[in-house]
Amino acid sequence: MKLELLASFFLLTTCFTAFSQEKQDTAVADKGLIKVSVMYPYAEGKTFNMEYYVTKHMPMVAAFLGANLVKYTIEKGLASGIPNQPLPFMAIGTFYVKSLSDYQAAIAPHGDAIRADFQNYTNIIPIILVSEVVN
Incomplete structure (x- = not known):
């Protein structure tokens, strides 16, 4: 159970980081x-x-x-x-x-x-x- 929670947290963190980077890249490109x-x-x-x-x-x-x-x-x-x-x-x-x-x-x-x-x-x-x- 603990391992599943850690895996889920890692996946969410990775997705959030990728989304944040994409948003930053878009903002820089539009500036x-x-x-x-x-x-x-x-x-x-x-x-x-x-x-x-x-x-x-x-x-x-x-x-x-x-x-x-x-x-x-x-x-x-x-x-x-x-x-x-x-x-x-x-x-x-x-x-x-x-x-x-x-x-x-x-x-x-x-x-x-x-x-x-x-x-x-x-x-x-x-x-x-x-x-x-x-x-």
């Missing part, structure tokens, strides 16, 4: 990247078609970014961090790019097409935050 977060606030009567966003809109925008794009993520809002409070965002799409000026240059000629595509998945005006990953 210095420009993060463009497109946030869709929740409001009564607003709609959001996640399937379209995942399969059409985000891949379209990602294609415009070319080699400057490192990765992108899509988040579906589930709940507020405060119990019994409304959901703050229905969805958040995030692009991680190497250069802000390259991002802006790539997006500028396609701005009308990107905005026109909104009607295919939402009636929400997004909030956009551009930031630098510091850790």
